[in-house]
Amino acid sequence: MALVKIQNLTRLFDVSKPWLNRMIERREKAFLTAVSDVDFQVDERSTYALVGESGSGKSTIGRMLVGLLPPTKGTVEIDGIDLANETDDAKIDKIRADIQMIFQDPFASLNPRWRVRDIIVEPVAARGGNTDGLAEKLLEQVGLSVMDAGKFPHEFSGGQRQRICIARALASEPRLIVCDEPTSALDVSVQAQVLNLMSDLKDNFGLTYVLISHDLTVVRHMADRIGVLYLGRLVEEADPQDLFESPKHPYTKMLLEAAPRMDGFGREVTPPDGEIPDPINPPSGCAFHPRCPVAEDICKRDRPAMRALGGARVACHLAD
């Protein structure tokens, strides 16, 4: 069953100059399209990963998922409830408790003046719940000591702080956790510990993860389904096995080819041309066509629709 259902999700940001400058310089308003017509579903108890380079809109989608940003167009439905348009407060209240988020930087996402106990129980305390012994129980579940509850965040290392963030996300017994680059700030060996912890918790509590990452190796290890984003558009969606062994979209192919490999000793790769285009004036048709090695006229003209191809979905005119 799909826990999260995203349809035609679009988000624009107003990047216009101030009104007076626009009047004097006779400029139009300018909009940056961070997310454009994205559709996908996340099954309950699965891990859905969003990958893409910087500026591909993956974090913006994550923020819209948890309700930190309203969508410009389209809907985000979690368990059948659209947070942006639902009017029944009781329903909103119930579903909010089911959603939590883990951020990239464990140094910036913990209040330095609060004790760990207060940080962890805050999602429950804010709603007036019973917090007796909760912090201690959660600390043990994420592999820290009960004694740590009285300490301050600065007394912990990066990996331990990320464990505290995970404990806080678990406090309200959520069903969905959006993890925005949870291990990007951590060293490899610490990353392994945190990823293993996330896998264990998922099994124990029946969690659903939306994992946002730029690291293809992490995504391959963790995800049940992967969506690849380019310039705010979903270009391919597939199971990890299919995506890594037979990528369909030329962008996915380029990304996999460019990623460094452990066994790629002295590998001579032809590095990809160009960089991500300007999202304020995206290219016509398929956003990838200026860098695509197989682009044809139709790619410049029409934006490809998402279509099913085997077990995958791909937005490319030419993929087969």
Add this chain to the structure above:
Amino acid sequence: MVEPVLSLRNLSVEIPTRHGIVKPVDGVSYDIGAGEILGVVGESGAGKSMAGNAVIGLLNPPAHIAAGEIWLKGSRIDNLTGEAMRRLRGKEIGMVFQDPLTSLNPLLRIGDQLVETMLTHLDISQSDAEKRAVSALEEVGIPGAAERVNSYPHEFSGGMRQRVVIALALCAEPSLIIADEPTTALDVSVQAQIIALLRRLCRERGTAVMLITHDMGVIAEATDRMAVMYAGRLAELGPVRDVLSHPQHPYTHGLMASTPLASAGKSRLHQIPGAMPRLDSVPEGCAFNPRCPYTTEKCRQAPAPRPESTSAACWYPLAREKAS
């Protein structure tokens, strides 16, 4: 090997603190030859950047070189005065830092920054320097170099900025480049471009490169030899193919196994128990002994001998077949 470009001999860096002296770099020795890329890996706090900073004389006091020697092209440079080191820096040693935005002056056109560097270190005229600035930008693959030379750093994208920094590091034709996490702030596709660029320039000019990174994939693809650091000490040193495919030090082995890449298809990642010790509490003997599965009494008493050319600093190096 002919005389190496850079040679570190038993280098130690010390920082006096209120709680005693800590050693972020402890007895590290390695060489880099001309045209060779040496990868230095390790986790945060392993001392890999500190060793690079010691070479270029940019240690922040109170950190200082406490023992050992640094030789550059046959002359000793760790005991130079500030002024002599300043002449060397930029001329003989180029530096590429992680964040390309903070290593460029935002108020100067990039052409002026290149010209200033060349006028300081090379004996050429202003107009020659301007011509060479354009060709330097062309060489690192910046399209429209003749016009772009008059742009400011903020007008470039992250990848292009890092190319400018590399051009800046190379313009005085140094014999050694220290690249400290040069691609960490960049996207995968841009990272591939920068790595290819570094390798090409290194091959064409015979520049020695010390590539400091924590990304094993980058090390595998870009470097010839690699050094693994742990708690300020050299754990393993050798040709990159040997070290990555058949690590001999238990730490290197654990580190490799914990990357999601190596665990492909497994449900859990390999974990090394515990964390790297803080520098003020490095254990007696081998620094890795509390986390090592093969520890014996010997490991707790004395650190293992430091690696010569291809071995690990371990009393019980993993046998080739056991490691693979």
